[in-house]
Amino acid sequence: MAQVLRSTDDAALVPGRVLRVYGMRRSGNHALIDWIMRNTSGGGLFLNNCKPGRDPLETTRAVTAYRDGAQLDMPGREARIAAAGDAPTALVSYEDRMPPLERKPLYAAPETCVIIYRSFLHWAASLLRKIQGNPGYGPVDRMRVMMNAVNTYGTMLERVQDGDVVPLLYDRWNTEDSYRAEMAARLDLPGRDLSKGRVQSYGGGSSFQGKSVAPETLTTDQRAAQMADDLEYQLILWTAARDPHFIARLAEVFPEDALRLSDLLRTAKAEVTLT
Structure with missing residues (x-):
């Protein structure tokens, strides 16, 4: 018998399939989630x-409802749940968290665990730029948030290599049609719409270009360069570069990022010695 979970307003959900999706903020989460939902049957x-x-x-x-990949526009959570019909695909997302090594199923339905992730240098640049736009956060607050996020990112580097999750790399998804087709097949999606879709408005859209920009004009592969002269960004990279455990984990997933951080550390040490 299927498990039925109920919210406080007594709206029931009995899914036929569950996608449990984890990801750090500014990792392209909502772009990939929109793509997944556009490809559900x-x-x-x-x-x-x-x-x-x-x-x-x-x-x-x-709560957002879909029918054969098309988003349904209607008011009220109960109406959206009802519009999804019997045994819908339920995508449950978690931000700034990683899946535990042992987890209980959410529902009595087949479940797939997904981690959406992004290269460290671009992710850190995008998250910092987003936080810098918050007038209530000073430099100390920003460093606290960033260091906590870097710690979780380090856990992510380990979990994306585990066999119980499907890792979705935003950097490749954003640039390679073949990767989108490959990952649609791995997630047992029909792959009817392999486009990148429109820029999502969650969180204000892009940290650098807002939410009105077209997907083909997003310069997500330039975020590190765009923040290269920012002193707070440099401090974050310097701190990460000094953590040998973090660098070792980073090298397993993003060897080029790890090499750049190691080069940064050597250059900085040389400059300190000369002075």
């Missing part, structure tokens, strides 16, 4: 930014 529900260990319907920030 039958009904689909996207439960955004839920809290681990609790009923997704009680903690989700928003």
